Amino acid sequence: MAWNEPGNSGNDRDPWGSNNKGGRNSGSKDQGPPDLDEALKNLMGKLGLGGGKGGKGGSGSNAGGSLPAKGVGFVVGLLLVVWFIAGFYTVKEAERGVIQRFGAYHSEVTSGLHWRPALIDTVTNIDVNNVSTMQTTGFMLTEDENVVRVELGVQYRIVDPRAYMFNVENPESSLSQITDSALRYVIGHNTMDNILTVGREEVRQQTWEIVDRLIERYNVGLSVIDVTFQSARPPEEVRDAFDDAIRAQEDEERFIREAEAYAREIEPTARGRVRRMQQEAQAYKEQTVLRAQGEVARFNELLPQYQAAPEVTRQRIFLETLERIYANNAKIFIDTEGNNNLMYLPLDQILQNNGRATTPAPMLPTGQNSVSPNTQQRSSTDTNGRTATRTSSRGSN
Template structure:
């Protein structure tokens, strides 16, 4: 049977008022709470009248609560900035200063607020593609296709890294700094590519395009006071459009062959030219040495001739004899003829080894050992007559 059905009596009241069938009095509940608070903060516990909450003790309790709340509110203004962070302090929404690393205090909300930003975090911006985690890259053709100075189109992907340099400028000067940086970087790389030829961008100009883009992007960021600093810009990939990649690959291979052949030619030239220069230097040195030798010999012969002429003028006969003997000595020293002088009463003929004398190498004849010559008996008149003629020739020349 339900509690409010007739005949159950008053002991079924859910509020516990067994003697009263109506709901509890709200004023009575408030007075009970005031009495309990007054008792906690030193009020009159035995006073059941409604004036207990408005006495001096109640005022002290309320003031104490307000003081505690105020102290807690002031302590809530304490904050700590990490070494890699900066705190932007605003008062009623207006910028006041930037808090450096360390403990600080500010007027709590709603008077002042602190926006903490990590200035050491390196952020990345990508132009021409998007990469997320381990997923494959997504091409953004609207950003990747760029026009070069020679009216060709390249498919370019470039990435940049940046960080926050000035936290106040980052928060207040630009509404969306990261989006603005992406737009500025796309504008900068399009300007650099538009000033370059296609071959330059696709081959040796990749690093230069990245460097010029970084410089131009930083200039634009400084002009707009975005508070951002570009740390690096790197070229990820650059290719001709997909429709002409096959033809371009053939052109690249031809260009590589040209470079290879040029390098081979330069290597051959570097090998041949030093050898030719060394050979030419050697020939010049030999010619100079030969020249010095000929000049020195001519000067020596001239000096000798002058000395001999001076002596000849002093004694012509003696000098004629000496010159004759010197000339004959020089002539006979190179001749293979042998003249032997034998006594008239000798019947022996000397044996001369003509085969060994004629076979001697060089222009100088082999020296003749007269002591080891073998004597044979004189068997004919021809030998004796030849020997006598040789002896007569020697004697006749010696008597002159």
């Protein structure tokens, strides 16, 4: 049955825990919510923190409402537990924790779970593995008083968390200013043609060295991983002229490479030809020397024979000479004194018709077995460039 069901003859129960039987509200038909002040006092009394009622806590030394030592200890213990739990913190794998005690640097911690006294120490996690990128761009004046627009990218990361937090106010801004200053210094000491063509890598290396030196001097706590020279362009008003200059530079380099390739191709051939000519000259030299030595030896052997029989030796030499002459001539004309007829011997045609491979012996007039010393030899050249020998015979006196 519900507590306020009709027809309950006044025995309805109080939903707030009060019973009409023997209570102070017994016989009263007016009911309402409990007194909040009284409920709070009851709770304080149960906790031993004083109150109007609640047994022993309502009289004696706590009559004036002061907190007992037991309640103070409980509150202090609860606060200590909360303070201790709040002191735990975690540092990620790629981070380092910088501990500040009352605002001043105290120490650094690595990754993992750590504890620090709350409200005394504060921890700032710094990512030391992440690589960040910074861009620097602008119009800069070159050494030859030209203006060029340059873009440079810098990749960096944090290597010293303490220096990063306390040495400079804004490390990224300081790095940007250092990079811009270094780049303008390098561009100001290079010509525009060098920057736009072959000097890009040199500009990059010089800028990187200056940036590293300045970062180390100011102890920013950063380390430059890489410097990228992205682009270098002349102003738009003169861009076409500089594009033509760049193309001409590229053509020059291409022609130089082609010339070097041609030189590498021709040089071995020329060296081989020179070596062959040297060998041929050496062979000709040796051949000439040996031939001369052979002729000297032959004449040395011939001299005793000539001294023993001069006439016979002279005749034999004459005949051998004629033999060599006739062997080298393709046409022979024979002329005899006192006779108007001229004998012509076409040896080349005779050899072709007969198919002979050797040169025949010279033909002599009928009745003559050899050529006498009185025979005159005359050589001539025909229209084909061949040598013809004309022999004329004189009678003996």
